[in-house]
Amino acid sequence: MTISGPTDGVSELVVVANRLPVEYSDDSAQARWRRSPGGLVSALEPALRGRRATWIGWSGQLPAEGEETLDLPDELDGLGIVGVDLTAEQVELFYEGFSNGALWPLYHDAVATPAYHRLEYEAYHEVNRVFADAVAAQAPEGGTVWVHDYQLQLVPAMLRDARPDLRIGFFLHIPFPPVELFAQLPWRRQLLEGLLGADLVGFQTHDGAQNFLGATRRLLGLEPGGDRVDVPDGSGHRTVRVQDFPIGIDAEGFDALARTPEVQARALEMRREMGGFRLLFLGVDRLDYTKGIDVRLRAFSEALEEGLLDASDVTMLQVAVPSRGNVEEYQRIRDDIELLVGRVNGDLGRLGDPAIHYLHQPIPREELVAMYVAADVLLVTPLRDGMNLVAKEYIACRTVSTGAVILSEFTGAAKQLEAAFIVNPYDIDAVKRALASAAGSSPEELTRRMEKLRANVFEDDVDRWVRTFLATLEGTVP
Numbered sequence: 001m002t003i004s005g006p007t008d009g010v011s012e013l014v015v016v017a018n019r020l021p022v023e024y025s026d027d028s029a030q031a032r033w034r035r036s037p038g039g040l041v042s043a044l045e046p047a048l049r050g051r052r053a054t055w056i057g058w059s060g061q062l063p064a065e066g067e068e069t070l071d072l073p074d075e076l077d078g079l080g081i082v083g084v085d086l087t088a089e090q091v092e093l094f095y096e097g098f099s100n101g102a103l104w105p106l107y108h109d110a111v112a113t114p115a116y117h118r119l120e121y122e123a124y125h126e127v128n129r130v131f132a133d134a135v136a137a138q139a140p141e142g143g144t145v146w147v148h149d150y151q152l153q154l155v156p157a158m159l160r161d162a163r164p165d166l167r168i169g170f171f172l173h174i175p176f177p178p179v180e181l182f183a184q185l186p187w188r189r190q191l192l193e194g195l196l197g198a199d200l201v202g203f204q205t206h207d208g209a210q211n212f213l214g215a216t217r218r219l220l221g222l223e224p225g226g227d228r229v230d231v232p233d234g235s236g237h238r239t240v241r242v243q244d245f246p247i248g249i250d251a252e253g254f255d256a257l258a259r260t261p262e263v264q265a266r267a268l269e270m271r272r273e274m275g276g277f278r279l280l281f282l283g284v285d286r287l288d289y290t291k292g293i294d295v296r297l298r299a300f301s302e303a304l305e306e307g308l309l310d311a312s313d314v315t316m317l318q319v320a321v322p323s324r325g326n327v328e329e330y331q332r333i334r335d336d337i338e339l340l341v342g343r344v345n346g347d348l349g350r351l352g353d354p355a356i357h358y359l360h361q362p363i364p365r366e367e368l369v370a371m372y373v374a375a376d377v378l379l380v381t382p383l384r385d386g387m388n389l390v391a392k393e394y395i396a397c398r399t400v401s402t403g404a405v406i407l408s409e410f411t412g413a414a415k416q417l418e419a420a421f422i423v424n425p426y427d428i429d430a431v432k433r434a435l436a437s438a439a440g441s442s443p444e445e446l447t448r449r450m451e452k453l454r455a456n457v458f459e460d461d462v463d464r465w466v467r468t469f470l471a472t473l474e475g476t477v478p
């Protein structure tokens with residue numbers, strides 16, 4: 001494994017995440033690396049602007065035997081880039097194995113059974129060490145480091161050992177489970193101690209922060225108080241702050257894109273293509289078993305069968321973006337969902353007029369925004385979700401304050417978006433009723449709700465998330 005990129009160590013903020021925010025494009029005469037669109041990099045853009053920053057992560061490259069990895073640029077649009085190279089075996093064991101086969105299901109209420117394999121944990125430890133070493137070599141004296149997400153939970157403590165001069169923040173994008181579940185993990189102590197290497201540990205929700213503090217009490221015997229916990233450090237102790245920082249989106253950016261004539265025209269065209277129906281229901285998710293895609297398909301089809309919704313009046317579009325296709329559980333959920341779509345369309349569709357339009361492909365951003373503009377009702381029914389940005393993006397695109405969101409109570413977003421139609425996704429009858437209720441609400445009622453939702457999304461936007469996290473970490477918030 002090699003580290004590539006600049007080595008002069010002069011950046012002020014170091015961001016560490018499993019993936020680098022870059023992609024290689026060879027679709028033009030000028031093949032080159034460019035910033036990958038969306039995701040964490042757009043979220044952090046405002047914070048990265050105006051200060052020196054370096055991003056450390058894996059480029060996603062897995063060269064075939066005998067091939068070299070492509071050289072990464074040292075810098076891209078002013079952002080320092082440092083690549084961490086991983087082997088195919090490490091990706092299989094650390095990423096697909098421990099991160100996505102053990103931690104992902106465990107942290108999402110074990111909605112799929114987590115698999116704990118010692119070899120995979122060893123690879124997780126090894127790869128976390130590689131990331132920590134890369135950061136230790138890059139970060140300037142006294143600099144700030146922001147580590148992201150469940151793949152890198154051992155990094156904070158490893159980094160503190162090597163570089164006690166650094167200010168270290170960690171943010172978990174997914175839920176942190178109740179201690180009764182977390183306690184299953186054979187390496188629970190190592191992960192808690194890993195996270196406690198940070199000065200600030202951030203979660204999406206208050207519940208996540210409380211679950212973590214509870215785990216430090218129950219499993220490490222610490223005595224957390226308020227939003228802090230003291231941890232032994234040499235002969236004394238160190239205080240770790242633990243708080244919720246609900247992530248937001250670039251609401252103004254989505255709003256502006258939704259207003260462009262091109263997107264507006266495409267939204268109208270989409271509705272025509274889908275039969276010009278009165279009401280369009282929409283779901284957009286990575287194809288993941290936590291997202292409850294089957295829940296909404298069932299509720300929608302039962303609502304049609306029982307006449308709660310009239311098939312000649314409604315249609316549904318479900319986008320299931322391909323994700324983690326090498327992990328077995330993901331292959332199974334794809335089969336389950338596609339079987340269900342086929343059944344519903346077989347039973348309830350008509351020639352040229354399916355009940356459910358289904359796409360299993362990545363969608364360009366403008367097209368996605370046109371879908372948000374076109375849809376009357378967004379269905380967000382995860383069994384558990386850290387936040388759910390799709391709900392917030394849809395709301396930001398409802399520029400004329402129409403439309404409705406059906407939102408699972410088990411998303412982080414439900415804690416903020418109280419004016420949505422909040423549902424328990426395990427209760428199909430309740431989801432069905434919510435569909436009918438959203439479809440039958442008066443325009444005034446929907447506008448009243450949407451105005452509240454838009455106020456939430458515009459106020460707690462991504463800029464605020466970044467500023468609050470970094471200000472807390474850097475000590476300007478007492």
Ligand code: GDG
Pocket residue numbers: 038039173174247285286321361362363364365366368385386387388389390391393
């Ligand atoms: C994790 C947590 C938390 C998806 N497909 C396409 C596409 N996307 C974009 C969406 C949205 C993002 O990806 C998905 O974010 P979500 O929040 O909905 O879900 P996860 O991927 O599970 O994200 C989650 C999040 O981290 C942030 O902290 O909210 O709880 O699980 O931005 O728009 N964008 C485009 N084409 C696609 O096909 N353009």
